[in-house]
Amino acid sequence: MAEEVGACYPTPIWPGRTRVGWIGTGVMGSAMVSHILAAGYAVAIYARSPAKVDHLRRAGARFLASPADVARSSDVVFTMVGHPSDVRSVILDPTTGVLSSLCDNGVLVDCTSSHPTLAREIEEAAKAKSCWSIDAPVSGAEQGAKNGKLAIFAGGNEEVIEWLRPLFDLMGKARWMGRAGSGQSSKIANQIVVGANLMGMSEAMVFAEKAGLERNGFFEAVRSGAAGTKVMELFGGKVVERDYEAGALAEYMVKDLGMGLDEEGMVLPGAALNRQLFMGMVANGDGKLGIHGLVTVMERMNNIRNVSPPYLQTSLQGPKNHRGREDMALGVAKLVAFAIPSCSTKSHSSSSLLLQHNDPLLGLRPPFNSRQTVRRAPRASLSTPKESVLRAFNERRALKIISGLQNFDKENIASVVTAADKGGATHVDIACDPELVELAVKLTSLPVCVSSVDPSAFAPAVEAGAQMVEIGNYDSFYEMGIQFSPDQILKLTQETKRILPFTTLSVTVPHTLTLPDQVKLAEALEQEGADIIQTEGGKCSNPSKPGILGLIEKATPTLAAAYSISRAVKILVMCSSGLSSVTAPMALTAGAAGVGVGSAVNKLNDLIAMIAEVRSIADALGLPITYVSEEQRTAYY
Structure with missing residues (x-):
């Protein structure tokens, strides 16, 4: 690629001349781009939830409709999103991605903690477009982002990184780490250190408390000694106050440590153990808390109960309602019974080393009966007639619209539910949260399904009006490297049936299993009393063809599973994941009684577009505009 003067690099960066684009406005991204706005740069932004960027609009940012639109209006584009899959989508998507419209010599800077190999892939794609790509993940948490004191690990062309320094200096201190991907490798190594420090600090705080020491006094005594670290400076006070509001999400630490453990030839037993502890946080429903919430896992393991659960902290203003889940403060039982023993990860030497040496987490047993902590819903709330909920499935034309297991954005969920209702769907599937259920039943009379991997969370949602529960929607866990084994899914099913014996139950069979193993699990689930498979x-299919051929290719794994499972079991089968109006009818032909559609609808930013997409799928399935009868609409209320 020729290094010549153009509208972008190497023209010197200057406010009023250099146009900056920013994609991803979470806690970190919002704080980082605020410094660029304050310095007088013209900034175009994109975020999945437009309502969350109002403060940036007031500061002068322009909100645009897609990453491609941002790139088209920018000389430099920063991305700060969640997972490598998000990075791939916002940068490499051939239609809406940044590289589809970035100008010649435009510069892309990915600040997401992502994979080194993906960073190198993006660099090659950028070169093909006559652009530049820099991987520049950051460290310093929310405090560092707000204060402009982040450590920035930059990989890629050294001269381009030096050219970016006026922007980097607004956010922190950037250091060139080497070729493309070196920034990401540096961040992974950084997270190994951070995780180890958090684990040590958490264990020390628990030890001090069990020994009868006053928390704040202990913290003040050790912070100025050899035990004092940057991690303690950033998070120690919050741990003392039990303020676990997220600046850096715990679920991201699972991802970051997992990327390090994926490296061939690496033996990292400490990182492997640390990752399992963070997986415990995620399994306990605390993945959206800050990484310093790791201490809650240690407290549970040591039976420290004289604290409010982190999700009851008044300082934590998250979208998720945890009402009725106080018993999860005793969550080691859940962690052991459902999460850590059965979660599998990619095979690597570090995790194998732990397993061979009897990882204490895997053998842990809590000093109390986990079954005693589960609250049952009143019998009246368990009596929704299954025949009403399953009618569309029995007629083999059910269409369920899925908002996502980890989606607690009320605005987005309201749009998804409305689109399902107006577009002609027969069911809607939302995250397992009573407040969200109450919202959904106000907007639609369609049967509401709730998804979770936590059986004890289902009963409050059913009390709130959900008519169907589902163990599934595992995509958000796959992104963190967490997979679910057949044994774990069977345990989750058994526990759910124990708590809600009369509620319609759907169970997802993971695509990570081989097709024969998927069939075996489906047969076992039928024996356990599941109503729908x-x-x-x-997500596991990467189409190589464009257009209709690509849509068919993307749907092939789930269609194959539906075909095989429907011929092995007598219960209903629902085909989900990767479907479109082109492939939804194929699912019914393959033997499914209905289809589930998620990202094709919930990733759209416009309600009208959502309704149109639902309508197109409903039309393809031959559903009338108002499929649910008035009689059924009033059956539950």
């Missing part, structure tokens, strides 16, 4: 597979 749901298939998946779209």
Whole structure:
């Protein structure tokens, strides 16, 4: 690629001349781009939830409709999103991605903690477009982002990184780490250190408390000694106050440590153990808390109960309602019974080393009966007639619209539910949260399904009006490297049936299993009393063809699973993941009684577009505009 003067690099960066684009406005991204706005730069932004960027609009940012639109209006584009899959989508998507419209000599800077190999792939794609790509993940948490004191690990062309320094200096201190991907490798190594420090600090705080020491006094005594670290400076006070509001999400630490453990030839037993502890946080429903919430896992393991659960802290203003889940403060039982023993990860030497040496987490047993902590819903709330909920499935034309297991954005969920209702769907599937259920039943009379991997969370949602529960929607866990084994899914099913014996139950069979193993699990789930088996597979398929051929290719794994499972079991099968109006009818032909559609609808930013997409799928399935009868609409209320 020729290094010549153009509208972008190497023209010197200057406010009023250099146009900056920013994609991703979470806690970190919002704080980082605020410094660029304050310095007088013209900034175009994109975020999945437009309502969350109002403060940036007031500061002068322009909100645009897609990453491609941002790139088209920018000389430099920063991305700060959640997972490598998000990075791939916002940068490499051939239609809406940044590289589809970035100008010649435009510069892309990915600040997401992502994979080194993906960073190198993006660099090659950028070169092909006559652009530049820099991987520049950051460290310093929310405090560092707000104060402009982040450590920035920059990989890629050294001269381009030096050219970016006026922007980097607004956010922190950048250091060139080497070729493309070196920034990401540096961040992974950084997270190994951070995780180890958090684990040590958490264990020390628990030890001090069990020994009868006053928390704040202990913290003040050790922070100025050899035990004092940057991690303690950033998070120690919050741990003392039990303020676990997220600046850096715990679920991201699972991802970051997992990327380090994926490296061939690496033996990292400490990182492997640390990752399992963070997986415990995620399993306990605390993945959206800050990474310093790791201490809650240690407290649970040591039976420290004289604290409010982190999700009851008044300082934590998250979208998720945890009402009725106080018993999860005793969550080691859940962690052991459902999460850590059965979660599998990619095979690597570090995790194997732990397993061979009897990882204490895997053998842990809590000093209390986990079954005693589960609250049952009143019998009246368990009596929704299954025949009403399953009618569309029995007629083999059910269409369920899925908002996402980890989606607690009320605005987005309201749009998804409305689109399902107006577009002609027969069911809607939302995250398992009573407040969200109450919102949904106000907007639609369609049967509401709730998804979770936590059986104890289902009963409050059913009390709030959900008519169907589902163990599934595992995509958000796959992104963190967490997979679910057949044994774990069977345990989750058994526990759910124990708590809600009369509620319609759907269970997803993971696409990570081989097809024969998917069939075996489906047969076992039928024996356990599941009403519906749901298939998946779209996330594991990377189409090589464009257009209709690509849509068919993307749906192939879930269609194959639906075909095989429907011929092995007598219960209903729902085909989900990677489907479109082109492939939804194929699912019914393959033997499914209905289809589930998620990202094709919930990733759209416009309600009208959502309704149109639902309508197109409903039309393809031959559903009338108002499929649910008035009689059924009033059956539950």
